[in-house]
Amino acid sequence: MKKVLILTSALGSLALAAQAQEVNVVSWGGAYEKSQVEAYNKPFTEKTGIKVNMIAADNPATPLKAQVEAKNITGDVFDIEVSDAIRLCDEGALVEIDPASLPAAPDGTSAADDFIPGALQDCAVANIFWGTVIAFDTTKFSGEKPKTAADFFDTTKFPGKRGLPKNPKRTLYLALIADGVAPDQIYETLSTPEGVDRAFKKLDTIKKDVVWWEAGAQPVQLLADGEVVMATGYNGRFFDAMVAEGKPFEIIWDGQYMDMDMFAIPKDSPNPEAAMEYLKFATDTQRLADQAKWIAYGPSRKSSAALVGMYQDGKTEMAPHMPTSPEHMETAVMDDPEFWADHSAELSERFNSWLAAG
Numbered sequence: 001m002k003k004v005l006i007l008t009s010a011l012g013s014l015a016l017a018a019q020a021q022e023v024n025v026v027s028w029g030g031a032y033e034k035s036q037v038e039a040y041n042k043p044f045t046e047k048t049g050i051k052v053n054m055i056a057a058d059n060p061a062t063p064l065k066a067q068v069e070a071k072n073i074t075g076d077v078f079d080i081e082v083s084d085a086i087r088l089c090d091e092g093a094l095v096e097i098d099p100a101s102l103p104a105a106p107d108g109t110s111a112a113d114d115f116i117p118g119a120l121q122d123c124a125v126a127n128i129f130w131g132t133v134i135a136f137d138t139t140k141f142s143g144e145k146p147k148t149a150a151d152f153f154d155t156t157k158f159p160g161k162r163g164l165p166k167n168p169k170r171t172l173y174l175a176l177i178a179d180g181v182a183p184d185q186i187y188e189t190l191s192t193p194e195g196v197d198r199a200f201k202k203l204d205t206i207k208k209d210v211v212w213w214e215a216g217a218q219p220v221q222l223l224a225d226g227e228v229v230m231a232t233g234y235n236g237r238f239f240d241a242m243v244a245e246g247k248p249f250e251i252i253w254d255g256q257y258m259d260m261d262m263f264a265i266p267k268d269s270p271n272p273e274a275a276m277e278y279l280k281f282a283t284d285t286q287r288l289a290d291q292a293k294w295i296a297y298g299p300s301r302k303s304s305a306a307l308v309g310m311y312q313d314g315k316t317e318m319a320p321h322m323p324t325s326p327e328h329m330e331t332a333v334m335d336d337p338e339f340w341a342d343h344s345a346e347l348s349e350r351f352n353s354w355l356a357a358g
Contacts, residue, residue, distance in 0.1 A: 022051045023274050026063060027079040028261075029056030030217050031240035035294035036079075038312075040282040043290075047281070050274055058215045061088070064266060068093040073268045076275035082121065083337035083344075085262045089123035095265040095272065096123050103284040105303035114285070119300040124262035125283050128297035131256035131323035131332065132170045135219070135238040138248045140229040149178040149255035149331075152230055153202060155209050163222045163231025166212040168351040169340060170232065170257050173333050175202035177255035183331050187339045196347070200354055212355075223249060239296035239321050243311060253328040259335040260300065298324035 025041070027033050033054050041052040055075065057063050061084035067073045068088075080088070088094050099120050102111035112120065119126035134152050138145065146158050152174070155162075164171050173186050179202045181189050189195035211228050213219050219233030220241045235256070241247040263282065265275045281287060288299035289307035296318060299305060308318050319325060323332070 021049070022053055023076045023271055023278050024053045024055055024074060025077045025079070025278070026055045026057055026060040026075040028058075028060065028216055030237060031244070031295055032216070032234075032236055032297075035236075035291045035297075036282075038294050039287055039291035040278075043287070044278055044281050048274075048277065050278075052278065059084075064088065064264075065093070068266055071268070073266050073270060076265065076269045076271050077278055078264050078266065079127070079261050080124070080264055082118070082124075082126070082260050082262060082335060083340045085121050085124035085264050086337050087341060088264065089121065093266060094123035095267055095269070095276075097125060097265075097276075097279070101276075102280055105285050105301065107303070109303065114301050114303050116300055116302060119260060119262075121262065124264040125279060126260040126262045126300035127283055127288060128261050128291065128300060129258060129324050130261065130297045131235045131253075131258050131328070132165075132232055133235045133238065133256045133323075134230060134232050134252040134254070135223060135249045136230040136252065137223050137226070138250050145250070146230065146252060147254065148252065149174055150180075152232075152252070153178045153206055155206055158230070160209070160229030161227060162206055162210050163213055163219045163228040163233070164210050165219075165232065166214050166355070168347040169335075169344075171203060171351070172196070172199040172347065173257055174232065174255055175199040177331070177333070178202060183255070183333045186333050187336050190339070190343070190347070196350065200350070203354070220247075223247070235321075235323050236295040236297045243313070243316055243321075253323075254331050256323060256328060256332045257335065258323055258329075258332045261297075292318055292322070296321035296323070298322045 027036060033056060045051055060078045061080045064078045099112040104110055105114040136146055140160060151158055172190060176186055176189055176199050179198060211222055216234050216237055219231035220237050222228045223231050224247060238249055238251055242249045263279045269275050285301050285303040288301050289304040292299050292308040293312050310316060311318055
């Protein structure tokens with residue numbers, strides 16, 4: 001009987017390998033995708049024999065929702081933001097994940113205790129903490145250089161075009177920070193009509209100087225091409241441009257907007273077992289530390305921090321470039337998915353109307 005069970009288990013493993021020789025992972029492209037390929041995909045394929053196909057999207061939650069609604073799931077694992085993970089889970093679109101099934105830390109600490117608070121959701125597991133920050137081209141300022149969020153809005157002292165994302169989440173908060181609102185008062189302020197008016201009034205001061213972007217690679221390109229002198233964007237993208245490409249950029253950490261990215265598996269995934277194996281592998285302690293050697297995003301596990309060392313060039317210490325570095329956290333605003341679940345629709349409508357008004 002024991003031999004039969006062993007044979008059955010072996011056949012099951014072979015069947016899994018046969019039917020899931022490929023796993024489709026939908027992520028954000030660019031330097032971030034490269035970090036996932038190096039830290040997750042290559043070792044996963046080496047260990048399992050399963051090929052990982054990366055599919056880039058401006059926001060992976062968009063094709064995920066579209067595939068669910070069309071009942072035509074082609075992606076196995078999606079890298080999405082926390083607010084999207086919560087919403088899609090509530091809508092029944094995602095597979096629930098038991099924290100007990102995730103790998104423990106090297107010292108035996110359970111995953112539930114090892115992940116940073118908020119990194120484990122009912123249907124998603126975080127891989128990174130990242131920040132939306134301000135970066136500027138150092139060659140455009142011969143004298144004093146900008147240092148704060150308020151400087152981003154000061155086009156008299158620091159003239160030139162600004163790059164901003166075309167969405168309210170990462171623009172309204174920055175306007176309030178620049179207008180003197182404390183980081184821990186941002187959501188309370190945005191919960192009131194007066195606070196929203198205040199944010200838009202501040203945005204009015206630079207509206208004519210803004211170049212709007214919609215994809216993560218755009219702010220880096222806007223800076224590189226000289227179309228803007230300052231832009232907000234993902235800290236890892238700016239880091240890659242500065243360190244890997246030698247661009248003359250500098251990051252302003254004041255008022256960074258912090259968020260997490262999470263791996264989620266849609267219900268009716270083509271290869272659910274292989275997808276779950278990928279998710280577990282990619283979120284273990286070593287893999288998350290390895291990713292941080294390729295891009296400046298903070299690992300979502302506590303046990304990964306001590307394993308993060310140098311950038312893959314062997315010259316750059318990664319810790320000072322992490323959004324989770326203590327000094328960078330002093331004026332950080334952490335994303336509040338519950339707030340955006342309640343207010344996203346109305347603020348998006350107001351933002352789009354404001355944009356259309358010219």
